[in-house]
Amino acid sequence: MSDTLRPTDSQSLQQGQPLLARIKRRSFFMYAGATAGATALALAGCSKDETTPSSSTSGNVSFGTGDASVLNYAYALEQLEAAFYAKVAALTTSPLQPAEVPYFAKMALHEAIHRDFLRTAINRDFSGNIIPDLTPKFDSIDFTKRVKAATDTKLGILDAAKAFEDLGVAAYNGAAKLFKSAVYLGIAGQIVSVEARHAAYVRDLITPGSFATNEGTDVLGFDRQMTPAAVLTVAQAFVEQTLNGSTIGQ
Amino acid sequence: MNFLHIIDQLSAVDSDALDRLDTRRSVFSSLTTVAKRTALASAPALIASYFSKAYAGTSAGDAKDVFAYALTLELLEEDFYKKMIASPYFSGAPTAAQGAINQIKKHETSHVALLQKVLDAIGGTKPTNITFKSATFATLTSFSAQLTIAQLLEDTGVRAYKGRAGDLLGLADVTVPNVGTINPLQSALQIHSVEARHAAHIRTMRMQSSWINGNGDLDGMDHYKGAIPESTTTQSGVNLIAANSITPNTTYTAKDAQASFDEILTATEVLALATPLIGA
Numbered sequence: 152m153s154d155t156l157r158p159t160d161s162q163s164l165q166q167g168q169p170l171l172a173r174i175k176r177r178s179f180f181m182y183a184g185a186t187a188g189a190t191a192l193a194l195a196g197c198s199k200d201e202t203t204p205s206s207s208t209s210g211n212v213s214f215g216t217g218d219a220s221v222l223n224y225a226y227a228l229e230q231l232e233a234a235f236y237a238k239v240a241a242l243t244t245s246p247l248q249p250a251e252v253p254y255f256a257k258m259a260l261h262e263a264i265h266r267d268f269l270r271t272a273i274n275r276d277f278s279g280n281i282i283p284d285l286t287p288k289f290d291s292i293d294f295t296k297r298v299k300a301a302t303d304t305k306l307g308i309l310d311a312a313k314a315f316e317d318l319g320v321a322a323y324n325g326a327a328k329l330f331k332s333a334v335y336l337g338i339a340g341q342i343v344s345v346e347a348r349h350a351a352y353v354r355d356l357i358t359p360g361s362f363a364t365n366e367g368t369d370v371l372g373f374d375r376q377m378t379p380a381a382v383l384t385v386a387q388a389f390v391e392q393t394l395n396g397s398t399i400g401q
Numbered sequence: 402m403n404f405l406h407i408i409d410q411l412s413a414v415d416s417d418a419l420d421r422l423d424t425r426r427s428v429f430s431s432l433t434t435v436a437k438r439t440a441l442a443s444a445p446a447l448i449a450s451y452f453s454k455a456y457a458g459t460s461a462g463d464a465k466d467v468f469a470y471a472l473t474l475e476l477l478e479e480d481f482y483k484k485m486i487a488s489p490y491f492s493g494a495p496t497a498a499q500g501a502i503n504q505i506k507k508h509e510t511s512h513v514a515l516l517q518k519v520l521d522a523i524g525g526t527k528p529t530n531i532t533f534k535s536a537t538f539a540t541l542t543s544f545s546a547q548l549t550i551a552q553l554l555e556d557t558g559v560r561a562y563k564g565r566a567g568d569l570l571g572l573a574d575v576t577v578p579n580v581g582t583i584n585p586l587q588s589a590l591q592i593h594s595v596e597a598r599h600a601a602h603i604r605t606m607r608m609q610s611s612w613i614n615g616n617g618d619l620d621g622m623d624h625y626k627g628a629i630p631e632s633t634t635t636q637s638g639v640n641l642i643a644a645n646s647i648t649p650n651t652t653y654t655a656k657d658a659q660a661s662f663d664e665i666l667t668a669t670e671v672l673a674l675a676t677p678l679i680g681a
Contacts (some may be wrong), residue, residue, distance in 0.1 A: 165414070190543075203575075212587055220549075254610075257610075257614075257660070258655065258659045260653065261612070261657065261660060261661040262659070263648070263651075263653075264641055264647070264653055264657060264658060264662075265637075265661060266659075266662040267647035267648045267651075268636055268639055268641060268647055269649045270647070271639050271646075272637055272639055275639075283489055299655035304407075320594050321536070323590075323594075324587060324590045324591055324594060325587065327566070327570075327586060327587065327590050328568065328570070328584050328586050328587050332619075333570050334569035334637065336566055336567055336570050336586075336636055337563075337566065337567060337665070338636065340562075340563045340566045340590070340593070340663075341563065341636070341662040341663050341664065341665075342661075342662065343590070343594055343597075344559050344563065344593060344594060344663040345597075345612060345660070345661060345662065346665055347594040347595070347597035347598050347601070347609070348597050348598070348600065348611045348612045349431075349601075349612075350598065351598040351599075351601035351602050352605065352611040353609060355602060355605060359497055360497055360500050360504070362499055362501075362598045362599070362601060362602040363504070363508065363595050363598040363599065363602070364504075369510070371507060371509075371511045372507065372508030372509070372511035372512055372592070372595055373506060373511070373512075373515075373588075373591045373592065373595060374590075374591045374592075374593075374594040374595045374598070375591070376587055376590070389467040
């Protein structure tokens with residue numbers, strides 16, 4: 152399958168609309184995670200029906216310590232992303248536009264490769280320390296909707312993809328400094344820029360030209376970073392098990 | 402100043418200098434063309450700064466060096482977009498395309514401003530007079546030709562930041578006046594992923610996939626090669642494409658595997674690509 156894209160040049164940009172909020176620079180570096188994307192996920196998570204995890208999927212997932220914990224953290228997020236895109240790819244009737252379907256299939260493969268690589272590497276380097284398979288909980292995503300309407304309580308596929316990708320970028324950016332080994336940092340750097348490419352692609356589908364639009368308290372030209380605690384608070388809404396990341400990086 | 406002569410001198414006092422500088426034999430073979438040698442010789446200050454970079458890479462942690470390197474590339478990008486916006490082809494481009502270039506240019510300006518402040522705070526030397534060579538820019542006689550260079554600059558920038566991240570690992574936070582307290586590695590990565598967003602968008606403007614899968618019209622360029630090329634399908638010793646290698650009963654294709662991981666360029670490799678573009 153060739154990755155041929157539709158042109159974006161013909162898409163209109165809303166002129167006169169302030170693309171970028173001017174933010175005090177200092178606020179950026181104190182930024183800890185209350186982003187629009189994260190908020191969207193958190194709100195979606197709140198809107199879900201409360202369900203009691205079944206006994207087979209309940210449990211406390213501890214990420215451990217040291218580099219293994221940071222890799223486990225990445226592995227958890229990649230599991231979620233891979234599961235999300237796999238579900239999108241498996242839809243018999245997709246609300247996505249026909250041209251978008253093959254791209255989502257590619258992103259599904261990229262995330263599956265990230266997940267499977269991380270599982271292989273963790274098992275090789277930190278045998279016995281890997282987190283279990285997470286059970287995803289996507290009841291706050293409406294897989295029949297491409298983009299949510301203003302009155303919808305659930306995220307559409309593009310909304311969820313954007314939120315997952317932006318969250319992933321912020322997570323890698325915030326956790327990189329926790330690595331002890333430059334080898335694992337290097338791997339994280341190789342993955343995060345692919346996540347950023349995904350994020351830009353999905354954002355442009357929702358709003359043409361929004362590939363790196365800054366929102367909220369972001370500083371112009373700088374991507375977000377979030378602590379593991381902030382990221383897992385958001386991610387928890389999409390996982391049956393209880394995520395305990397309190398020792399990540401320690 | 403003769404670039405190759407400097408290397409000879411370094412080799413005389415440090416027999417490992419060539420190995421450190423040349424992780425890729427083809428870097429130097431590619432420098433043997435007269436044009437490139439001349440281009441390198443015309444930017445002596447830059448070259449000098451890169452020598453310390455090559456050495457810094459051997460021992461973790463000279464933030465001054467990494468941030469000067471980053472600033473050099475950001476200045477080049479910023480000036481390139483300034484020239485794009487000032488070019489007679491710009492007004493003929495679609496409105497959305499103009500908006501994207503204007504936005505990316507603002508980001509590069511913001512990167513430059515932060516990197517300059519950081520270098521001031523840590524006592525580093527700020528590179529100056531880094532501009533995209535006017536004569537080279539003049540050869541780009543259409544908006545789409547300019548976008549080609551924009552893609553190469555952005556994708557190279559992503560690889561350049563990625564290649565220096567390890568040098569920043571473990572460095573203490575820095576207090577930067579008028580900015581706040583930053584973690585050097587984290588700040589560099591927050592730029593790195595935005596460069597990837599820029600690259601993705603420019604690639605879509607050029608009808609290319611947002612990610613580097615080997616099908617791109619520029620994928621044969623040196624910018625996508627190097628000691629660790631973008632076509633790499635083994636990561637950290639893990640073969641991603643061998644049958645049943647990372648997933649039972651699943652075999653990933655080489656193109657999907659290469660698209661899943663971006664790759665680094667060393668400072669030396671970036672130098673070989675960027676220096677011919679720098680000049681008055």
